Structures are given as structure tokens and as C-alpha cells.
Amino acid sequence: MKLKRFPPFALWIGLTLCLVGSALSIPPGRSLIEQSMAWHMVIQMPILFASGWFLMGGVWDFSKTSPGSWNQFGLTGFIAAQFIITYWMLPISIDRAVVMPQVDVLKVLSLIASGALIQTSLSRSPAVLQLFFVGYIVSMLISTGVYLATTERRLCNAYSLESQLSAGYGVVAIGVALACGWAYRINRLKPKTEDRIEGF
Amino acid sequence: MAKNSSLAAEGLTSGAVLWKTFLASSVVLALGLIVLLQATAQGNAFTTETLRRTEVANTPSLVPELPVYDADGNQSTLRQVLAEGDKVWIVDFVYTRCQTICTTLGTVFQQLQHQIQLRGLDDKVGLLSVSFDPAHDTPDALGIYRDRMRMDPDIWRIVTLSSPLDRRQLLDAFGIIVIPAPLGEFEHNAALHLVSGAGRLFRIVDYDDATVALDIALATAP
Numbered sequence: 001m002k003l004k005r006f007p008p009f010a011l012w013i014g015l016t017l018c019l020v021g022s023a024l025s026i027p028p029g030r031s032l033i034e035q036s037m038a039w040h041m042v043i044q045m046p047i048l049f050a051s052g053w054f055l056m057g058g059v060w061d062f063s064k065t066s067p068g069s070w071n072q073f074g075l076t077g078f079i080a081a082q083f084i085i086t087y088w089m090l091p092i093s094i095d096r097a098v099v100m101p102q103v104d105v106l107k108v109l110s111l112i113a114s115g116a117l118i119q120t121s122l123s124r125s126p127a128v129l130q131l132f133f134v135g136y137i138v139s140m141l142i143s144t145g146v147y148l149a150t151t152e153r154r155l156c157n158a159y160s161l162e163s164q165l166s167a168g169y170g171v172v173a174i175g176v177a178l179a180c181g182w183a184y185r186i187n188r189l190k191p192k193t194e195d196r197i198e199g200f
Numbered sequence: 201m202a203k204n205s206s207l208a209a210e211g212l213t214s215g216a217v218l219w220k221t222f223l224a225s226s227v228v229l230a231l232g233l234i235v236l237l238q239a240t241a242q243g244n245a246f247t248t249e250t251l252r253r254t255e256v257a258n259t260p261s262l263v264p265e266l267p268v269y270d271a272d273g274n275q276s277t278l279r280q281v282l283a284e285g286d287k288v289w290i291v292d293f294v295y296t297r298c299q300t301i302c303t304t305l306g307t308v309f310q311q312l313q314h315q316i317q318l319r320g321l322d323d324k325v326g327l328l329s330v331s332f333d334p335a336h337d338t339p340d341a342l343g344i345y346r347d348r349m350r351m352d353p354d355i356w357r358i359v360t361l362s363s364p365l366d367r368r369q370l371l372d373a374f375g376i377i378v379i380p381a382p383l384g385e386f387e388h389n390a391a392l393h394l395v396s397g398a399g400r401l402f403r404i405v406d407y408d409d410a411t412v413a414l415d416i417a418l419a420t421a422p
Contacts, residue, residue, distance in 0.1 A: 072221035079225050083232030093239060095248040099377070107388045157377040160387045 011058025018112065027105050034098055037074055037159040043171030045088060045111055052115025054083035060125040074121025078133040081121065084114040085137055089144050089171075091155035098158040138179045145171030249389055252375035253404045261403035263395060264373045267362035270329075271342035278330075278370075279399040281359055288417040291393040292407070294358075295333035295378055296345040301390045305329075306349050308392070308410050311364040313356050315414060324421040325414065328395075331360035332367055332378060333386070346387050374401065397422070 023029045024044040033040040062165050087093055090105060096103040122130055148167025154161045237243055244265060245251035266278045282289055292309060294302040309327050316322055329345075331337040337345075337360045346358055371378060378388040392413040394403040402420070406412045 069220045070224040072218055075221050076224040076228055079232065080228045083228070083236065087236060087239065090240065091247040092245060092251060154387075154389070155247050157389045158379065160379065160381055176205075 008058050010054045014051050014054030014056075014058050017054060018049050021047040021051050021112075022108055025108055034158070035163075036138075037094070037156060037163040037167035038170050040094065040098070040159075041089075041167045042174065045107075046109035046174055048108055049085075049115040049118075052112035052117075053119045054115075055112070056116035056119040060120070062120075068124060071120065071124065073126065073129055075122040075129070077117035077121035078125070078129070081114040081117040082133060082137060084110045084117075086140065089140070093160045095156050098156075122185075130182070130186065134178070134182045138175045138182075141175030141178065142172050145169065145173075145175060209270050225318070226266040239373065248375075248377070249391075252389075253391075254402055256375075256404050260367075260396075260400045261373070263399045263401055264366075264369050265399075266366045266370055268359040269339060269358045269362055270357060271339055271346045273339040275362060276359075278359070281328065281357065282395055282399050283397055285323065285326060286397050286422055287324060288421045289326045289328045289395045290413050290417055291328045291330060291374075291401075292390065293332055293371075293374065293388065293393075294329050294345075295386060296337050297330050297333070298342050298385065305407055306388055308407050309356060310349060312410050312414060313352055315411075316355050317352065321418065325355075325417045327356040329356070330370070331358065332371060332376070332388075334364045334367070360373040375404075390402075394420070396420070 013197075019196045024033050024039070024047070032043050052155055082191065088097075091109075093103075121133075125133075145168045147168070148155065148171060149165050152161070155164060159167075236259060240246055241251055241254050245254050256380050263278055263282070267275065268278050268281065269275050270281075288304055290309075290312060292305045296302075298307060309329065312327055316325055318326070332340065342358050342360060349356070351358065361370060370376075376388055378386050381387040390407055391404050392410065393401055394405070394413060394416055403413075405415055405416070
């Protein structure tokens, strides 16, 4: 990997999102994620993920990046990011992040890392592998969202059922947006990707 | 020939590179699984509520010794109330202004009371409602709730904390999270808590499963 020479625009976006995302874990911003599951799951978590994505995109120059011997085809990064995202979709983890500040710190750091990992992994992997991991994450987001929005069981002790319903719709929307974003990206980078498939 | 050997060399390096990635991925996979299993009580609890119930069933805990008063204004402690009559208690948490879940809990307790009366089990199983809103639930408020629910004093009792400062300790001991809701109401995880006469919380069951709670209480009653 190679460092970019000048801090580009993406870095500033990443830093801003990182500040906004972290501010939601510190009072007075914290009261928003304590009171609303949607603020927590649909606004803060994606902001943290996106901040990692942009920070990584702003720091490393992927056009001059070597394949990376420990993360060939982005496999290691995908698996790690997938675990992080799965973990923070569990109601029990969401409750813990609200009640225990030390868990919340881990949440902020790990979600930023997951964005950075996905950025690196997508730049290294062929379309089929991307489809597998992105497809998995998208289907997980949509099914979790639909469950949150339709169940009558209150899943998080820290949030009301009403809050859970709105968060559910938001999570579905994130899943759909992610799928569209990925499809757009793969289409834009098409020639490059086809080369990689042959190489694969 | 030269081409072939360079291909072979490439194959070797990419094989070596893949081996490293395979190792790293396996380590990440194993770590991820360990963390997920650890966080969910070996895959048994995906919500805080199921974790709370699993933990209580595995390791019963002693309820704290907190000063309480009842609808007649009598002062005692939570464990003294539980020690009365050598019974197993089914405990729920309420606040008397509640219009939502506590009303359902109230109905569940009324049905349980009816069962206990019908089957003559009042020396074996008791019902205890604990209010976590001592600021509003004065003895008078508890008395009104008692009359509204038509509590049989030999079976069903209601108490609240003498000191609002003990609220945190009470809720933590039972794993109840109370969150403020609109219109001055509270939202909280509602369930039926089985507590022995010695003050040991040993099972938590859904309030839909009142008959299960009664069966467990009878099976463990002295």
C-alpha cells in the first residue's frame, strides 16, 4: 500500500464523519442514541462505518497498492468486517453499548475499522467475491430490519417497541442503499473488475 | 520453456501468498466466532432479556435487603416480606399510574390469584407486586391499586421502596431496565420472577406463561 501525497477530499469527509459519529457517543449528543434506536442503528452506526470507508479511501492510494499477502482478494478484511457488522446488529450488543460506556468505545472503533476494511477489501477482490460478501451483508441487513419492524417482541431492553419499529425500516433502507451503491460502483469499475476475474 | 518456468514461479508465489491469507482469515474467523459465542452466552441469548433469564436459571441470586412499605404504610424489608409464610413468590414490577404493560401484568396476576384461590394453594405460592416508582406510589396510591386489582391480602401483596435512592439497586438485582416513555409513563421489560422464601431469584418466565410460572412455583414450593 502506498500513502497518498496530499490529503484529498475523501480524508476530510472521513474526518468530519468520524467527529460527528463519535460526538453521538459523548454527552450531550449521547442522549440521542440513548433515546432512539433509529439514531443509534440507522444514523450513528452507518456514519461510523462511512467515516472508516472515507478515511481509508483518503489515506491510501489503491491504484498503486500491492495485492497484500495477508489479505489476498480482500478475504481477511471481508471476514473481519462481516463479524463486526453482525456483532453490532445483535440486540444484546446494542443494549450493552447503551448501558456500558466502555462497550460503546469498542463499538465506535470497530465500526470505523469495518468501513476501512471493506474499502480495502473491495479494491482487491473480484466481482464474484464482492457479490458474495456484499450480498450476505445486504441480505442480513434487510432480514434484520424486516424482523425489527414487524415483530411485536421488544428486543432491546434499552429501547421502546415504537423506537424499534422505526429503526427496523431504517435498517432495511440501509441494506437497499448499500446494494444500490455497490451495484453502481461495480458498474463504474467494470473493465478493471473483468481483468481481475480473469486473474482470479 | 522460459515462459513455463516463470508461470510456475508465479504459481508458487501466489500459492504462498494465498497460504498467508488463508491463515489470517482462519484466525479472524476463529476470533470472530469466539467473540460472538462469548457475547451471546454460547449462542443462547441474542437479547438482554434472554441472557438475564439464562443467567438467573443457571445461578440463582439473592435479592437485595431493601426497606419497603406496603399499602397500609407498614415498614419492613423486601426479604422480610418474602420470608413470610414459607412460600415461593411470583414477583412482578409495576408502577400504579401505568396504563400499558402493567395493566396486562395486573390481569395476569388476577388470573394467577384466581387459580391459587381455586386450587387452595395460598400456603404454597404468593404473589408480590413491587412498585419501582416510590416517588408517586405512596401507601394511598398502593391502596387504590390494591382495591382496583381486588387483591386477596392472603395471596397478593404490593410494596414499594421506602427510599427512591434504592431504585437502581432493586432494578439491577432483577435486571429490569426502565426507560421513560411519553405522557410520563415508563417502558420496562415485564416478566414473572420466581423468588424463594429465602429471597433467592431462581427463574424468570414470560408473563404469557403464567401457568408455567405457577407450575414451577408449585414444584419448588416447600
